[in-house]
Amino acid sequence: MTRRDVHLQFYPEWRMTVFAACMTALMVALGFWQLYRAQEKTAIQAAFARRQAQPPVALDELWQRPPADLAYLPVHLRGGFLKEQYFLLDNRIQGGRFGYEVLGILRLDDGRGLVLVNRGWTAGDPARRELPTVPAVAGDVAVTGYVYVAPGAPYLLAEQQLAPGWPKLLQAVEMDKLSPVLAALDGGAVFPYPVRLDADAAGALSVDWPLVNITPDKHRAYAAQWFTMAAVLALFYLLRYSNIGQLLRRHARD
Numbered sequence: 001m002t003r004r005d006v007h008l009q010f011y012p013e014w015r016m017t018v019f020a021a022c023m024t025a026l027m028v029a030l031g032f033w034q035l036y037r038a039q040e041k042t043a044i045q046a047a048f049a050r051r052q053a054q055p056p057v058a059l060d061e062l063w064q065r066p067p068a069d070l071a072y073l074p075v076h077l078r079g080g081f082l083k084e085q086y087f088l089l090d091n092r093i094q095g096g097r098f099g100y101e102v103l104g105i106l107r108l109d110d111g112r113g114l115v116l117v118n119r120g121w122t123a124g125d126p127a128r129r130e131l132p133t134v135p136a137v138a139g140d141v142a143v144t145g146y147v148y149v150a151p152g153a154p155y156l157l158a159e160q161q162l163a164p165g166w167p168k169l170l171q172a173v174e175m176d177k178l179s180p181v182l183a184a185l186d187g188g189a190v191f192p193y194p195v196r197l198d199a200d201a202a203g204a205l206s207v208d209w210p211l212v213n214i215t216p217d218k219h220r221a222y223a224a225q226w227f228t229m230a231a232v233l234a235l236f237y238l239l240r241y242s243n244i245g246q247l248l249r250r251h252a253r254d
Helices: 014-052 175-186 216-241 244-253
Strands: 074-094 097-108 113-123 140-147 168-170 195-197
Touching: 014 216, 074 113, 074 175, 097 175, 113 140, 113 175
Parallel strands: 074 168, 113 195
Antiparallel strands: 074 097, 074 140, 097 113, 140 195
């Protein structure tokens, strides 16, 4: 056979062909999904930066605003924290340490109603034998922070049930379930989204919330891994079920 008679040939085995095609398509799809998630996280970071550049606005101007206008919006509010009633958001890790986020309840001094205020993180007992002692905030205070609108529904292992008594432990902040509990304390309106305190605000604890759980760069790295694995699988398939390896070796010798 002359050199010109040598051409690319395939001799596939159908089961391996189906497996390779499905797995390659799946890994490519996962790679593009990671790129999509990177775009989402980049948009969140950009929106946060734009909103944080704005001066704080009074909370009483925002009750009827849609969620898209409220997310990450800096606000200032004045009122008094309820001393005995607060929530503990469970299983919050900071610096490798177990703890809780403390969600205080602020009664607005204009009589408008109540606001759920995330004061930040406090250390907890890893053995869960006892709940942490949370310092109270005395008197009326003026605080600043930003409105937090969760980007999606929280992940729950089971339906959340609120136990009687205070403080109440939470798996996640579900305002549709918490608002009736808050309204029962005051009988008034409840602002539909929590406010996260600034680090220098009165009553703030350890304030270091990650804006996103996975950075855009990490999503892009995951995408590169999926695309690389798809390419490796496709190359393995070609080398195993075609004569491309023989052609490459012949070309190298020539």
